[in-house]
Structures are given as C-alpha cells and as structure tokens.
Amino acid sequence: MNVLITSGGGAKGAFSVGALRQLMTTTGIRNFDLISGTSTGALIAAMVAAGKIPEVTDIYLSNSNADILNKQNAIDNIINNKPYLYDTTPLENQIRQQMTDAAWHTIQQSPALLCLNAVCLQTGRLTVFSSRPLAANPHYDNLVISTTEMLVKALQSSSNQAVFMPPVTINGLQYVDGGNREVIPTRAVVSNLPPQQEHRIYILSNNPDAQQPGTGNYTALLDVLMRAVTIFIQEVRENDLEVLSAYKQSASTPVKVYYISPEAELDPDFPTGLRFDRLLMQSWMKQGQLRAKTILQQSPNGNW
Amino acid sequence: MKNTLLLLLLCIGSIRELTAQTTEKCCDNAICRAKAVSYANTISALTKTLGKYQPQDSANEQLLSQLKQKNPQGYRDFVRVSRQTATFINDTLNGTCFADALPDDEANNVFQWLVYMNRSGIAHPDFPSSEFCSGFEKRLELSQGAANIFSNQVAYLGTLRGYLSYTFAPPGQCGGRLRLMAGPAVFLRGNTFYTTLSTRLAVRVTDISVKKIPVGVGNLNAYTEYNTSFVHFNQVALGAELQLGPFGINLSVNNELKSTRMGFAVGLVLFHQPFKKRS
Numbered sequence: 300m301n302v303l304i305t306s307g308g309g310a311k312g313a314f315s316v317g318a319l320r321q322l323m324t325t326t327g328i329r330n331f332d333l334i335s336g337t338s339t340g341a342l343i344a345a346m347v348a349a350g351k352i353p354e355v356t357d358i359y360l361s362n363s364n365a366d367i368l369n370k371q372n373a374i375d376n377i378i379n380n381k382p383y384l385y386d387t388t389p390l391e392n393q394i395r396q397q398m399t400d401a402a403w404h405t406i407q408q409s410p411a412l413l414c415l416n417a418v419c420l421q422t423g424r425l426t427v428f429s430s431r432p433l434a435a436n437p438h439y440d441n442l443v444i445s446t447t448e449m450l451v452k453a454l455q456s457s458s459n460q461a462v463f464m465p466p467v468t469i470n471g472l473q474y475v476d477g478g479n480r481e482v483i484p485t486r487a488v489v490s491n492l493p494p495q496q497e498h499r500i501y502i503l504s505n506n507p508d509a510q511q512p513g514t515g516n517y518t519a520l521l522d523v524l525m526r527a528v529t530i531f532i533q534e535v536r537e538n539d540l541e542v543l544s545a546y547k548q549s550a551s552t553p554v555k556v557y558y559i560s561p562e563a564e565l566d567p568d569f570p571t572g573l574r575f576d577r578l579l580m581q582s583w584m585k586q587g588q589l590r591a592k593t594i595l596q597q598s599p600n601g602n603w
Numbered sequence: 604m605k606n607t608l609l610l611l612l613l614c615i616g617s618i619r620e621l622t623a624q625t626t627e628k629c630c631d632n633a634i635c636r637a638k639a640v641s642y643a644n645t646i647s648a649l650t651k652t653l654g655k656y657q658p659q660d661s662a663n664e665q666l667l668s669q670l671k672q673k674n675p676q677g678y679r680d681f682v683r684v685s686r687q688t689a690t691f692i693n694d695t696l697n698g699t700c701f702a703d704a705l706p707d708d709e710a711n712n713v714f715q716w717l718v719y720m721n722r723s724g725i726a727h728p729d730f731p732s733s734e735f736c737s738g739f740e741k742r743l744e745l746s747q748g749a750a751n752i753f754s755n756q757v758a759y760l761g762t763l764r765g766y767l768s769y770t771f772a773p774p775g776q777c778g779g780r781l782r783l784m785a786g787p788a789v790f791l792r793g794n795t796f797y798t799t800l801s802t803r804l805a806v807r808v809t810d811i812s813v814k815k816i817p818v819g820v821g822n823l824n825a826y827t828e829y830n831t832s833f834v835h836f837n838q839v840a841l842g843a844e845l846q847l848g849p850f851g852i853n854l855s856v857n858n859e860l861k862s863t864r865m866g867f868a869v870g871l872v873l874f875h876q877p878f879k880k881r882s
Contacts, residue, residue: 357628361697363729369777370730373818374848375876384818385730388775521813576725577693582714585702589710 300332302488302500303347306536307338307478309460309572311505311565313359313580315343317587318503318559320356325595331501333491335414335484337477339572340503341457342394345450348413348430349402358393359584364575366393368464383465387455390464394454403447406430413444414487416477417456420466425480427487428453436490442469460571482506482532483539489546497553500543502603504560505572505583506536511564529570555601559591630698639696642688643704647713649681656715663719685720692717732778733819734846735770735807740877742766742784746853746870750792753865758793760857760866762830764801768875780807788830790838797836803828805844821847828855837861840868849876 305315323329336344346355369386376384406413413430425439428449433441444450449469456467456474466473477484483504492498510533517523547554565583566574594602629635650656652674654666671678692701705713718725743765750760766786772779781804788801805826812819823845830838842855851872858865 356699357697360699365729365731368730370733370812370819372733372848373813373820374850378848574725577696578689578714578717578721578725581692581696581699581702582711582718584699585705585710585714588702589707592707 300492300496300498301328302333302492302498303331303335303344304484304488304500304502305334305336305340305343306483306502306504306506307340307476307572308505308565309339309569310359310362310575310580311572311583312339312343313583314505314561314565314587314590315340315503316355316359317584318591319343319347319587320352321588321591322501322503322557322559322595323352325592330409331411333412333414333488335416335488336457337416337481337484338458338460339505340484341415341454341477343503344413344415345398345406345454348406348409348411349398350405350409351397351402354397356584358397359580360577362393362575362580363577364573365389367575368573381465382462384463387459387464390458391451391455394451398447398451398454400447403450406450412491414484414491415453415457416481416484416487417453417459417467417474418477418479420473420475422472425477425486426456426474427484428457429487433487434490436486438486460573463571463573478532478535480535481539482536483543485539485543485546489542492546494550495552498550498555499601500554500556502556502558502560503587504536504558505565505587506532506560507563508558508560511567514567525568525570529564532570556603557594557598557601558603559587559594561586561590628698629696630700635695636700638691639701640704642684642691643701643713646684646688646717647705647709649677649684650713650716651709652677653681653716656712656719682720685717689717689721689724731776732807732810732822733812734777734810734822735772735779735782735824736777736877737770737772737774737779738877740768740770740875742768742786742875743873744870745873746868748866748868750857750859750866751864752867759791760868761791762788762801762868762870764788766801766803781805782807782824790830790832790836792836797832799830799832799836801828801830811845811847821845821851826853826855842868842870844870844872846872846875849874851875
C-alpha cells in the first residue's frame with residue numbers, strides 16, 4: 300500500500316505541498332491507499348483525496364493571512380468570553396469552496412481511506428474523522444464522515460489551533476487541532492494497514508527532525524511562549540514517530556518509510572505557522588520539492 | 604442607436620477581457636511567465652556571485668559589504684533585483700514558474716537571500732484590522748472639562764451622551780475608516796443644563812496591536828463633533844480618542860459658536876458595542 304501522512308504546521312504546509320508534488324512526479328503515484336493528515340496536513344490530505352493537486356498548490360502559494368483569519372479585538376473577546384483570538388470565517392469559506400458535494404463524492408468513490416485528526420475538548424481524546432470506518436483502537440475514537448458538511452467540520456476541527464481559533468462543535472462536542480495529540484498522524488495508519496502486505500509510507504513533515512537549539516536568553520513573555528510551543532510540538536512529534544517505529548519493528552512484511560522534513564525550522568518566529576507570506580511560502584514549497592527530490596533519489600528503499 | 608449598441612458591445616467585450624486577465628494565472632500567461640523566468644535567472648546569477656547565505660546576520664552583512672567594495676554596480680543590482688523580485692512574488696506570482704526556473708543547486712540560496720533582503724516587509728504577519736467594524740453600535744460616554752478657559756469666567760463642563768453609531772465598512776468586516784455617531788446628550792456648563800443633540804464624525808487613524816501574536820487591542824481615532832440645543836447652546840469640537848475594545852478615553856477642544864468661548868473635555872467611553880454580539 301502507498302500511504303501518505305501529512306503533518307500540521309499552518310502556512311508551513313507549503314513545504315509539504317512542494318514535497319508532495321515532487322513525490323508524485325518521482326514515484327508516479329497518482330492515488331494513495333491511505334491518507335492521514337493533521338491540521339494543515341488534514342487540508343492537504345483532503346485535497347489529495349479529492350484529486351485537487353493544482354488547487355492545493357495555488358492555495359499554499361497565493362494565500363495571505365487575510366484569506367485565513369480575521370483578527371479580532373482581544374479586549375472585546377475577553378469581555379465577551381470568547382475562547383479564541385481570531386475569527387476563522389475566511390478559512391471556513393475556503394474549505395467550503397474546495398470541499399463541495401462533488402469533492403466529497405470523489406473522496407467517497409476514491410479507493411483511498413482518508414483520515415483527519417482532531418482532539419475533543421470534552422473527552423481529551425484523539426478523534427479520527429475518516430471516510431470509511433476504521434479498525435477500533437484504544438488510542439483514538441473514530442467518527443465516520445457521512446456528509447459534505449461533516450467533512451467541512453472535520454477539516455475545520457483538525458486545522459483549528461486552540462486559543463487562536465474557535466473550537467468547532469460536532470454533535471455537541473467541541474473539537475480542536477489534532478496536533479495537540481498527534482502532529483504526525485501515525486496511529487490511524489499503523490492500526491489500519493493490512494498485515495502481510497508491503498507498505499510504502501511517505502511522511503511529509505514541515506518541522507525539522509531534531510529539536511533546534513534556542514537563541515540566546517528568553518526574556519519576553521511571548522518569546523518564552525513561542526519557544527515552549529516549539530518544544531511541545533517536538534515532543535508530540537517524537538511520540539508520533541515512536542508509534543511508527545514500533546510498528547515497523549514488529550511488522551512481518553517490509554515497510555519502507557520516506558521521511559521528508561526540512562533541515563531547519565522553517566519559521567522560527569512563528570512556530571505555529573500563522574504567517575501566510577507569499578515569499579516565504581514560495582520558498583518553503585521549493586524547499587519541500589528539493590528535499591523530496593534528494594531523499595527519493597538517494598534512498599529508494601526509504602530513509603527512516 | 605447603432606453607435607450606442609456598438610459602444611455597449613465594446614464595453615461588454617472589454618469587461619470580459621478584463622475578467623479573463625484577472626483570473627489568468629501568471630505562470631499561464633506567456634509575458635508574465637517570461638518575467639518570472641527572467642527574475643529567476645537574474646537573481647540566481649547575482650546570488651552565485653554574492654555567495655552562500657549564512658545563518659548569522661553578521662556573516663551576511665560581511666558578504667554584502669565585500670560585494671559592495673569589489674563590485675558596487677553588482678551590489679546595487681542585487682539590492683534592486685531582490686526587492687523587485689519579492690514585490691513581483693507578492694503582487695503578481697501565483698504559480699511555481701519562478702521557483703521552477705531556479706537551478707536546483709541555487710534555489711534555496713536564492714530564497715534565503717530574498718527573505719533576508721526583504722525581511723522588514725515580512726517580519727510581522729499582516730492581518731486585516733480588528734477595528735471599526737461595520738454596522739450599527741451603541742455608545743455611552745461621560746466627559747468632564749472646563750468651558751471658557753481663556754477668561755476669568757472659567758466654568759465646569761460636564762456631559763453625558765448616548766450615541767447611535769454607524770461604521771462604514773464592508774458587511775461583516777472590520778477595518779472601516781469612517782464612523783458617524785448621533786444621539787441625545789446632556790451638557791452641564793457652570794450651573795446650567797442643556798439638553799442637546801450630539802453628532803460626531805470619527806476617522807480611524809491607526810490600530811494598536813500586539814505584533815508578535817498578533818491580536819488587535821484598539822485604535823486611535825480623530826473626530827469632530829457638533830452639539831446643539833437648537834437654541835442657546837451650539838458647540839463644535841475637535842478631538843482624539845484611544846479606543847480599547849468597548850472602552851475608550853478621549854480629549855477634545857471645543858468652541859461655543861455664538862460666544863466663541865473655548866473649552867476642553869476629557870471623555871470616558873463607558874461602552875461602545877454592537878446591538879447583537881458578533882460571532
């Protein structure tokens with residue numbers, strides 16, 4: 300099976316799109332059998348499942364912050380007890396523009412199993428929204444997407460950075476970014492790969508493999524917060540990869556893993572990826588393309 | 604009649620052509636694509652001469668000053684082309700033809716230098732304003748000051764105003780520039796009360812934001828107002844206001860039209876909020 304895993308990272312998803320385009324060119328893969336995405340990776344995953352590669356490229360090259368979020372007055376939000384900093388109406392409009400009934404129909408008809416990660420605020424558990432039922436697993440709850448509206452809500456949930464964006468309510472429960480528990484969404488993958496088959500797993504991560512050293516002394520409140528977020532993301536990512544590592548070691552058939560990630564943090568100033576700058580996104584997309592090219596050429600049997 | 608019809612058809616044709624032009628991607632347009640490729644060739648040749656981008660700013664400054672010394676024209680070209688390229692990418696390019704035209708072994712270096720040379724423009728995410736949101740709002744404002752300040756008959760000046768406010772902005776959006784307010788007010792000057800109609804025109808001058816996250820906190824606006832009891836009391840004022848969410852503080856100087864008495868007032872906005880909560 301050909302498996303695609305796309306990680307979270309906001310605007311840095313441009314790196315994943317660049318890598319994805321190169322991956323499809325080099326390998327000739329047109330359809331993946333299993334696609335798992337978190338956050339910005341969920342948006343990319345759904346677009347891949349819907350066959351919208353040119354569209355996802357355009358999105359990650361031409362969007363600005365205004366196309367994703369509306370800034371809100373923080374004092375108004377605190378007084379009115381709103382649990383978020385930004386209004387996500389522009390992002391929702393974009394998701395609705397892409398995830399139409401026709402797109403959902405394509406995803407349903409596709410042989411690919413689409414998995415989108417979110418975290419439920421009430422249960423605290425990882426919830427995987429999927430295009431077909433998943434194998435039961437103690438580590439996640441599974442909600443099967445049944446309508447276009449649910450697909451839209453699942454994508455909003457998965458890409459919803461808690462505190463920055465409003466939680467999304469589905470069936471009375473609130474959901475936020477799957478990256479709170481899984482930045483690289485491996486659980487649904489390892490639990491749903493059929494045994495006795497060879498698998499090629501392509502991981503597109505837009506964060507560097509190793510923890511990057513900090514810079515100087517952290518004295519400002521927000522600098523400390525951003526650094527702490529970076530360290531937290533790294534810890535979650537390492538746990539996600541341990542899940543895959545354990546699977547690979549116990550698998551009875553060959554599992555080739557291609558781990559494509561940048562060599563350094565793409566946006567150290569905004570590790571959550573909330574900077575949609577066209578020049579930066581062009582740069583990240585090219586970096587993704589070149590990294591994928593190098594890895595796929597140098598490591599035909601996987602690099603991880 | 605024939606001429607009018609012809610003109611109308613020409614107009615429709617022009618509008619269609621314009622629409623087609625605006626929806627066409629740069630990389631699908633031969634001229635725009637050629638421009639992208641030309642930028643890619645020029646900037647990659649220049650960065651090859653300049654050298655490899657370094658993680659330390661001081662090392663990059665050194666590379667730039669070396670180029671400036673050895674080849675002043677090359678340095679000027681690099682500064683100019685790196686700015687032009689970034690502007691082109693931001694304003695026009697929405698495809699991969701620029702990046703595709705870069706040599707693989709130089710592409711990362713080109714982008715790193717481009718980001719370095721244009722980082723002042725991308726240092727802070729540019730979000731739309733959170734201030735001056737469209738539609739009707741209500742406001743209650745209390746102010747105190749003095750009337751007739753340039754004479755020996757200085758008098759206390761106090762006001763309480765209720766405003767109906769309308770901000771001009773696209774529906775459901777913030778970032779408007781102009782706000783009109785009108786409503787009843789009570790003025791106390793010395794020992795005399797005046798019931799007036801108060802009107803105000805406010806212009807948003809700038810926003811106050813936390814840039815690092817970034818969130819909006821408030822705005823600075825300038826305003827002019829006219830208050831009238833229609834008989835004895837007619838006053839104009841000019842002021843500036845710091846609005847922080849639903850609260851605000853303002854300072855205005857006023858002039859009573861008939862007596863030309865000058866005064867000032869410091870106001871506190873007790874609330875300024877929409878009739879219905881925004882989502």
